[in-house]
Amino acid sequence: MSIVLENITKQWPGTLALAGVSIEIVEGRVHGIVGENGAGKTTLVSILSGAVQPTAGTLMMAGEPVAFENPAAAVASGVSLVSQEGSLVPHLTGAENICLGFEPVKSRFFINRREVQRQAEALARQWFPDTAIQLNRKVDELAYADQKVIEILRALHSRPKVLILDEPTATLPAKEKQSLWKLIRQLSDAGMAVVLISHFLQEVIDLCDEITVLQDGRKVSHLPNAGHVVTERQLIDLMLNRGKTAGQERLLNATQKERSIADDAQIVVDVRDWQGDRFHMTGLEVRSGEILGLIGLTGSGHFEFAQSLFEPRLAGDGRYQFQGHDVGRASVRDMKRRGAALIPDHRMVNAMIGDWAVRENMSMAGIQETSLKPFGIVQASRERSETLRLIKRLNIKTSSAETRIVELSGGNKQKVSVAKWQFAAEGKYKLFVFLEPTEGVDVGAKREIHDLISSLAEKGAAVVVASSDLLEIAHVADRVVAFRNGRDADQIARRDFSEAVFINAIAGVTQ
């Protein structure tokens, strides 16, 4: 039996997570869904598994429209989800986990252990007849791949017709992935309709019979993949290439004045073999007045590297000089004092206090500058006037300085996040690190934030921008470093900027 999504749309306040997506999931086939962060994969999984209801569109099963009011309804209709995060109870055995919540009982009260074991074994034999699975051991003693198999069996316990696997190999060590791949194939060979969400593109190509590519909540392509002929390059192109889909190619070719950075401009950031758990930067200099763009696929290390310029503790090894001085393992506080600033991604989690007013959020990093020493007595009038000055200068749309930050739109929240580093700090910060600067920001405000980034560089700061939006990088950066598999792979000068060059650099295709 198949499940069909027809024009599924999901509107969150302020963002369109899915825009009229249609997908057909067919029994006996593995259907891969790929896309960058924010493309809508998570929302799609949530809708399929009943955790979220679509704003518009229909789900059809066996030709009948269905509505999943909650996850239980989805399971009852035959759609099971194996979620990304482990959902097992660690100190129960595999068999106990598989039957969790559906335990066979005897004498009305007692769990029938023998029956639990029998059901689990039957399930394992039915789906994976030639694989030995340890059902008697506590799951926290099992290898990660075996734990994943237990999770899959648990999802199969309700006899689903459609099985959704959300990043099943994300937590697995490389050598354990293969055994799981084999089992996923076996599921579809036995007639199951499988949905595979993964950001390991080669894995998707090797496993899937067809692939749907999402970008910014839209389905940009549906590729048949019989014979596994789709290439990684092809997928990356579809995932990242906004020019063609959004008709914004002109943005990339915008005849923006190329900023000339003087050779004697001060070197603000100088790193050599600077590395952490998930990134390795062989060497990089960023000068005063320069905007450096960082690009790469999710998980390729460019975000981690950018963050480590403000939080050096994230790196374990290597050299990082900030304005000519070794940083070592300086604290965030130390880096701030030396003149580094971070405008993080997920701003409500990393930058803002939701209960607080615009004023309090804006003054969080600089309030001591407008306070009376030595006791730090807050001078309310100076705090207020400085806030109002920045609201005006950054054109922040808020009814007042006392409005709660949560009431502002994404773009205006982001402006507050930038303004935080300008509060009573004119010229104090020499490095600004931006992570996803326009995440959840509408088009109009996007341009303003780009202008803001440029103006910081024009005033002499070094700026590092990591973004998954290539057009954005093309628009603001003077130079780009592309990351692949945790390492800096390519440097691209502004005169060579084009979407094709970016995508080649990310995908590792040499020209």
Next chain:
Amino acid sequence: MTMTTSTLPARESHSMRLGTLIQKYSTLAVLVALFLAFAIGTDRFFTGTNLVNILQQISMLTIVAVGLTFGFAAKEMDLSVGYVVGLAGLLAPLLMVAGVPIPLAILAALAAGLAVGLINSALVVGVGVPSLIATLAAGSILWGINFMISGGRAIYGGIPAEYLAVGQGKVGGILPYPALIMLVIVAASWFVMERTTFGRYLYAVGGNARAAELSGIKVRSYRVYGLALSSLFAAISGVILSARLGSGQPNGGETYLLDGLAAVFIGMTMLRPGTATVMGTFFGALLIGIMNNGLNLVGMDTYVQSIVKGIIIVIAVSVVSRTTKLKLL
């Protein structure tokens, strides 16, 4: 963004503002209603002596609760305060009976309280034990220590009269010293929390520790300050308690934990809903004080008072939990 989404937040925030408005003042309304009910219901309530009496009765509770407020601001809960009251309330008289000068004895009692706070914060910030559990364990240990150092008996006899004056004397023959100390502490704490960067940072750490850290605030230090001040204030309260009772009691401060938490929770329903504030806590303590005093005058038994108090805590916490994302663990 489309027109429909841009008008939506405004409407939401309007109804939300009305909701918070009602919520902000409902506790105050309860306070006034209680006051009026007792004033009308019994002729012994609304007299100068009784009102001063209420201030005197709530002084030690308020000081403990204001201490808790510092911890709450940084999202740390201190369940050991009751036993710190007991510890300080025993140490000061014990040392004085042993011949230690009064100021030194008081200082030693306060230092002991501060030390407990620092040990608590070493566990919470250094080791990573949740404050609820670390301070619960600390409380159990302190209870034992209190009985050990006192031999399970009250300490009295040989306590200098000057010391007793701290708890029993009155300014100008009207305002009791404990009430005066309380008012000074409330005013000073309010100033520190609302008008200094220290208070701002403490609230920032409680509001969003990650955002505070990425803004360059010393998150770990402020968590320590919250817990240390909580214990120090409990110790101040303990010293006043022993001076007022004229003795050190091994289980002297036990009721202050629950009443203190109640005062903070009640306070969290007003002013800035969901946030512990000094003034909110003061009103919370006042409400508990008025209720205890009034119910006493009406002739209600203490166990009934306990039931009423419990119900009020449940209501206050329910109100806060429903309207804000109150997370204490």
